[in-house]
Amino acid sequence: MNASRIARFLFGALAVAMLTVSPACKKTGEDKEINELSQKAAELDKMSQKANVAGSEQTRNLKAAGVNDIRPNAETLQLTPEQKSALEERIKAEKNSSYQALLQEVLDKDKEIKDLNEKIAKLRSVLPKPDIAKANDSHYGMAMRFLKRKGVSEEKAKQLISRVLIMDKMAAGFEVYHFYNNGVYGSWVSQGKAHISPTELQAEEKAKIEGERDVAQADSAKKTEELTDLSAQKAKLLADIEGLQGEKTKMIKELESLNSSNEAAKAKLNSLHYVVGDRKALEKDGVVVVPIFAKDRAGSNWADGVFTKSLDLRSTDTITITAAEVGLKKIGKVSVIPGSIERDKHFTLTIAEDKSTAVIKLINKERFKNEKVVFAVTD
Known part of the structure; x- marks a missing residue:
């Protein structure tokens, strides 16, 4: 599983557990009500994404069947009754069986989309109207504006928001659901009309940010302290909090492992991998081939x-070779293999007057990135 998919999975798991409730009230009734609303928001998001996927499949099938004059409604993704009738007539008249199957699938998808839209409408009817994110909006800012409109003081709003998992970055079109009841605040972010889902966006951002391990650890410490302070008042929720803490610890370990792997991969891609040795020994070992009338080249054991x-x-562009390290008394010549790497174009070579050392300076570092090079020394 790659870094993006792991991060996406971990964030998605935490979102279900953490994004919904700010545990700021001793009354568990409000917590339960907000949890139920948050679950409905999550279900609505799932249904919307399924409808989008079905709509994309519907469009692909229409295009594959050569139907360019029928376009489902951009808002509902459904066909009009006239369009469905036109498709049914085309299916009857179509002689190509594969096209018939594609068109029939469009009609089947339309029924699926209709069912999803009905479920979506039912969920929207019991949920508050979502706050639509605009360009440069932040989850924190939207939450703060909502709570202020509810008459919550800025200091109290900060406390409530600090106990909810807030997304670092938002995409225009995200639907943000705010829930507030008797001192309890919760929030849920769904994809809405955005081109990317919240979990996918969060995963991408996490993969880009260097030092995210420190951020995650600091966040974990903060949340651990908050959960510890609340544990006496929220004894009934202790089991859930402990489970959540386990998920967070697992996420931190996974992210640490990913960071380590990513750093190693970046180091490899930005490094020159080389070997320095006596030319005769390298030839004997089959690492290089030394032809009589041509440049040295890679051998069978390269x-x-x-x-x-x-x-x-x-961080560096210089290699220093000593005669002693290759078992010679002096350095007479240094051959660089493969021969496509040219002296004074890609590197410079300076041999000390006493022949004890040679300094190779890389003047075109791009040529050497993730490259394997042999420096074959003769006396």
Whole structure:
């Protein structure tokens, strides 16, 4: 499972548990009511995404069947009665069986979308009107504006929002549901008309941010402290909180592992992987081939395991070779293999007057990124 999918899974799991309720009240009745509304918001989001997927399949099938004059309603994704009748007539007249199947699937999808729309309408009827995110809106700012409209003081609003999982970044078109009842605040973010879902956006942002491990650990410590302070008052919710803390710990460990893997991969891609050795020994070991009338080239044993040294090109561009390290008394010549790497174009070579050392400076570091190079030394 790649980094994006893992992060997406972990955030999605936490969103269900954390995004819905700000535990700011001793009355569990309000908590339960807000949880039920949050679950309905989550179900509505799921239904909307299923409808979008079905609508995309419907459009693809119409295009694949060569039907360009029928377009489902952009808002509801449903066909009009006239469009359905036209499709039914086309199915009867169509001689290509594969086209018939595609068109029949469009009609089947339309029924599925209609059922989903009915469920969506039913859910919307019991939910508060969502707050539609605009460009540059933040979840925190939208929550603060909502609570202020409810007459909550800024200090109290900050306390309530601090106990809810707030998304770091929003996309225009997200639907934000706010729930507030007798001092209890909850929030749910659904995809709405945005091109990306909240969990996908969150996963992408987490993958981009360097040092997210420290952020996650600080966030975990903060939430752990808050949960500890609330545990005496919220004894009934202790089991849920402990389960949630376990999920958070698991997420931190996963993210730490991903960060470590990502850093190692970046280091590899930005490094030169090389080996320095006596030319004759390298030829004997089959690492290089030394033809008489041509440039040295890779041998049969040119393999990843040979290139045990690495140079991180992000921080350095110089390699120093000593005669002693290759078992020679002096350095007479240094051959760079493969031969496509050219002296004075890609690198410079300076051999000390006493022949004891040679300095290779990489003047075109892009050429050496994630490259395997042999420096074959002769006396």
